[in-house]
Amino acid sequence: MRLPEFTASAPLTTVEMGAIRSLHHACNLLRAEWQTASTLVDRLTALQDTVEQFDQGAPPFQHHHDAVDAARHNAYMYERELGVSAWRYASAHAVLGITLLDRLVAGRPALTAAAVDELCEEPTLGQLRKALLIPAGHLLVTRPEETRHRADEDRQQLLRTLDIIRGSIRQLKENKPMSDQEAAACLLSENSPLGTDPMYDGVLGPLFDLAEQTLFEISWFLKHDVTLR
Template sequence: MRFPQFDELDTLTTYEHQALRSLNAAFLAARYEWQTAYTLWDRLSNTSSAVQLTTATTPFPFRKNAVDEIVGGVTAYERHAALTAWRYTSAALVLGVAVLQRIAKEEPPLTAAVVEELCQEPTLGRLHKALAVPVADLVPARMPDSTSTERDATALRWARVRDGVDYAMEVVLEIAANEDADYPRTKAEAATCLLTRHCPPHTDPVYEGLLKALFRLTEAVPFDISWIRVKR
């Protein structure tokens, strides 16, 4: 999947369409860059482990030093690419869900100000709220004979990502507590946080186990919007 062809915008405004398409292109670019960086990091990390075994007794560990230096740079870049991907992917999902929901309910178009606001990285709380929208009930079944099964599978996918965001808020709280930070101190405060600002490089990634699943949901939303319009 990439992005659907909207031949006639009708209920989808030009501004909404342009914003959705731009965020889609941004998150896909960041996604592929992160996947490449992760593959490189994984390969070099394994190489580093192997080199440590073969150079443990030599007085000239230059190969190990060289690999370790490269791994350090790749690690930093992989984290940077992941956080960039998170920023655009989460924004694309929140905007997409807002557009999907208002089209499904036949509500007025989003204003330019609202569209621009939703194009920014959402707080964890806003993302969690978007994931709680009953998309499975708003999107018509693609296969009439399996309506219930399809709806249940979609609802489960969204619930799992929503639970992942809830857990991410817990991790943000844990990091703050470990570093004796003044903020956030409560779950409500964690919900107001941007993940990219609470994922320090010396900790495990807050998005670990969540980013790939978020990619899949986000890429599907524009197609869900298109399908709602087709079935009208």
């Protein structure tokens, strides 16, 4: 996918633009690889079911069955690692993009290099939630009402899913549940242990979509906001 076109006079600094472009490329790579890995896991899971049903083999000759199990396990572990890496970049991309769009709309000064570097790191669940709480009606000021309404609905769905994830993370230690504040301060990548469903399930894909769309909204704003001309 091509990056949106930015005008030569766009009020984004070299650091801001370089960071958002770099995260965009990283997300494109990891999304494609994660989806490929997920497809491989699905295929091997189906093959595993078939082998268990029709080709179990008589002991001790279960090499086919064992090979499929090993392949499926390794593919699953790879998918989990890719998913966690993808989350780190997608969440950072989303927060940086929303922050940049918010500052452009509000007319605030450019971010410092240190602030940009910090925003390129994985945000806590609380930081991501705070960014998603910024209303689309505020950010998409040059878009029609229908577009703003649809974007707000997407954000609300993401927020609901994040609240479910935060609740799941709170209960990871049954003998000592986290407080809501402790869970909000967590990094998802450090709280998605094996033995549980990936914490990013149901939210990583929509988060990729939001990050990508936010980059285009920055470009759209720069082209259509009359206050920049």
